[in-house]
Amino acid sequence: MKNNKSAIAIFASLIISIIIGVFLQGNLETAELFRPLGTIYINLIKMIMVPLVFSSLIVGISSITDIKKIGKMGIVTIVYFMATTAFAVIIGLVLSNIFKPGVGITVGSEVYEAKEFPSIAEQIVGIFPSNLLDALLNANMLQIIFAAIVIGIAVVKVAPKGERLRGVIEDLFEVMSIITKGIMVLTPIGILGLMIPTVAANGLSVLIPLGKLILGKH
DSSP, rough: OOHHHHHHHHHHHHHHHHHHHHHTTTTHHGGGEEEEEHHHOOOOOOHHHHHHHHHHHHHHHHHHOEEEEEEEHHHHHHHHHHHHHHHHHHHHHHHHHHHTTTTTTTSSSSSOOOOOOOHHHHHHHHOSSSHHHHHHHHTTTHHHHHHHHHHHHHHHOOOOOOOOHHHHHHHHHHHHHHHHHHHHTTHHHHHHHHHHHHHHHHGGGHHHHHHHHHHHHO
């Protein structure tokens, strides 16, 4: 029931955003007043992503007392992450060539130069962080996963002393989970901030290429 209410609120917010955006066409200055809502929402999601993933992995791995199982679980996690990433890239390439997402959306005069896709050797080396803080700050998820696995194993190895650290990280996870639920409640407001300026600047015609973009990303 609660999920249904959230879905209805998000859908209603999308419709309202489109209506307001259309109404504010030709009045971009007013439409831009809504943009900070979207920016704040995106920033909040970025804020919780790393600590939530990092703490949840450590808590999950350190709850397993069998080191052999942890090792297998760690390898499976990394392989699964790399496989799903590669699969997502393949699907993205196929869908982007079919639907051509983003075509018709004006984002300014900036020119984006695509980076060269790293080799397999570079990807393997990239799993191992030279600086944990740097990996956390740059949200390098593969390095974060590896670090969380290592820390989780170490916590089990130093038990029972490791329970103190595990307790702190578990508390962090619970706190971040509560914050995440709070941020998700703000999704309808975030949609208003993201959609109103977009529709006001580009009109209803933006919804077609935007729909292709969303379909291509999913």
